[in-house]
Amino acid sequence: MAISMNNSVDMTIKATSFHGLTSYGDMMVGNKAVEFYNERNPEDYIQIPWEEIDHVAASVMFGGARIARFAIFTKQNGHFSFSTRDNKKILRAMREYVPEDRLVKSPTFFQVLGLGVKRLLHLGA
Numbered sequence: 005m006a007i008s009m010n011n012s013v014d015m016t017i018k019a020t021s022f023h024g025l026t027s028y029g030d031m032m033v034g035n036k037a038v039e040f041y042n043e044r045n046p047e048d049y050i051q052i053p054w055e056e057i058d059h060v061a062a063s064v065m066f067g068g069a070r071i072a073r074f075a076i077f078t079k080q081n082g083h084f085s086f087s088t089r090d091n092k093k094i095l096r097a098m099r100e101y102v103p104e105d106r107l108v109k110s111p112t113f114f115q116v117l118g119l120g121v122k123r124l125l126h127l128g129a
Contacts, residue, residue: 006041006049010034015097021050022073022085031088033097038076040086050084052076054101061110062095071095075110 012035019031021040029042038057042048062074071091077083088094099107111119 006046006051008032008034008039009037009051009053010039011036014100015094017088017090017094019086019088019094022087023050031086031094033094033101035101038098040084052078052084056080057102057106059106059108060095060098060102061108062091064109 010032013032014035015033017031019029019040021027021029021042027042027048028044029040029048032039032041037051037053039052040050056078058077058079060074060076063072064070065072073085073087074091074095075083075085095107
């Protein structure tokens, strides 16, 4: 059984982790870290201390009316993608520990496509 890094928990919500195979469980935002625990396997968990988070990117749709998922980018261990029942609520809870300039919108499909075309044209010239 995993031991929580947090002394106090600000929020707990049902979540889905897209790290490797999709797993369902609970996400906690606390005073020391953000944590995800798999509901079926207590040994399958993700704990990310606040000091380790580089930035958080949210997939914003319909002008901010809906956030489909978000990814937490760490300084050393890559990134972890999650989706919760209320992504806006969990991101607001994270805002207390992650500076607002580190909470960013991820590029849309068309922005990524446009950047790819620009890079191809730049390489061809």
